[in-house]
Amino acid sequence: MSKATNTTATGFRATAVAVLAAAALVSCTQAQTDGGLRAEPSATAPAGPAENADSVENADQAEQAAAEATEEPTAPAEPAPELVRDAFATLQATLNDTCTPGAGDCAYFLGRVTQELTELDEAMRADPKGPGHFKQPLADMKVLFGKLGEDRSTPHLEKHFSEIVGTRDGINTWMQDHPDDYR
Known part of the structure; x- marks a missing residue:
């Protein structure tokens, strides 16, 4: 825990x-x-x-x-750096998973990857290093989220399958070059 x-x-x-x-x-x-x-x-x-x-x-x-x-317990003044590490770990857990768009097996997978990317985006923005440190992955996610908009339906996510998986894989590559952010 x-x-x-x-x-x-x-x-x-x-x-x-x-x-x-x-x-x-x-x-x-x-x-x-x-x-x-x-x-x-x-x-x-x-x-x-x-x-x-x-x-x-x-x-x-x-x-x-x-x-x-x-009253709500007061949150720490600075978000814990573990947030990026934890969010990246859950995104990494999807690396060996895939689906076949149109075959009916993509709803869970694409929904999960999209959610993991959203949580990683939030963690990177809240990290004490600041969003400037995560400039490339944040830019990649912004482009993806711009294409997805608010529609998280399976047909819409399947339409953007390549962009979702490509963003996940690109962020994985970027993070592998920045091990201090997830270890």
């Missing part, structure tokens, strides 16, 4: 624990202010001004705790 995945999972667990704690605090506050579900009739009698002020303060604190607990 990658470090980014571990960090994300830990962040989600911490957020879940904080949300549960805030919900319990809200539940306890409500039980104190409205007598809860099984309250004695005398427990639901109107509270005095001092008790109302305490209840409002507790509810405000519970709301604040819940709001803090649901």
Whole structure:
């Protein structure tokens, strides 16, 4: 499991624990202010001004705790350089795969290669080295994405089979000449 995945999972667990704690605090506050579900009739009698002020303060604190607990964990200031390595590894996993346009076996393959190229494009743009370092592969992907447009249907992808596979292979060659970007 990658470090980014571990960090994300830990962040989600911490957020879940904080949300549960805030919900319990809200539940306890409500039980104190409205007598809860099984309250004695005398427990639901109107509270005095001092008790109302305490209840409002507790509810405000519970709301604040819940709001803090649901905030997204802050992402690191700089994206991890592993993003390019990981995205390239998944693209490389398609190198021995192919399909025959028109034979009905291209939907998964071309969809996957196109998705892997999209993710590699995003990783290269977010890399601390900057997009200038990845000028050639980013330019190649831009040309491909310009031809593909928004249409990701199988017939459209099959129409651009050569461009998709050629872009994948060209990026693989470029990356092999830049091993510091994926090792």
